Amino acid sequence: MPPHTPRNRPGCTCHPGLPAASSPPSPFLPSPFPSGPFPPRAAGGLARRGLLAATAGLVVGALPGRPRAAGAMPQTSLTAQQALELMKQGNDQFRTDAPYRSAQGREDRVKLAVGQAPFCVLVGCSDSRVSPELLFGRGLGELFIVRNAGNTVDTAALGSIEYGVGVLGCPLVVVLGHESCGAVAAALEVVARNATFPGVIGEMVQPIIPAILAARAADGTVGLDAAVEANARRVAARLKTQSPVLQAASHSGRLKIVAARYDLDDGDVSWFEDL
């Protein structure tokens, strides 16, 4: 099967509220429309509070196919660009070893128990050195995260991203690759030496191979860093065309989809917005 090919679509049966979803809500997901207030949290100190105050009253519009219920938790008021700036600010704080002050205490947990209003869907690698909340200085309830080795997007990942954007109202999707990614290195081994791996690891890294082939230099070689960037860019770019939910939000200007690369030792994230 080619990478990224949506299966069992349209009509994701586990994401209530998405287009054509006619099945009952999954018991494994909280209702997207819990009742109760959700005061914006001032994570990240004064900068975040100022940003939230400045954006008060700006509400991300309802996306196609997203019903609203009376008493639903308000979605984030951040625009896509403001959400991206928050991620950049958070990474600046992380890489400069600023104190981590994001939401994780009891008061935050109590507020979030009634529902969630994250501002970013993050597609990242399972690598233990690439923990999204830490890298971007974020706390509970802020990032809707999809992780697997190699930060690829299969049906489960795509449905999760659609849920984060189409139901929860995230205005930003970040596809994050990273330095020395083992999954991308494994895909490189497949391309270079027709390597094999135990179990379904080889099948798992197959979706990375088209990005590697596209990133090859004139002599046919490709380095790991170039492959990591190419994979993140390709995954992000394909999200813009694969999903009607994401496409509609993107075309309307409410959603921004970007790729990025995390440097393991200096903690810096490079951003690729020119997809």
Ligand SMILES: [Zn+2]
């Ligand atoms: Zn990785």
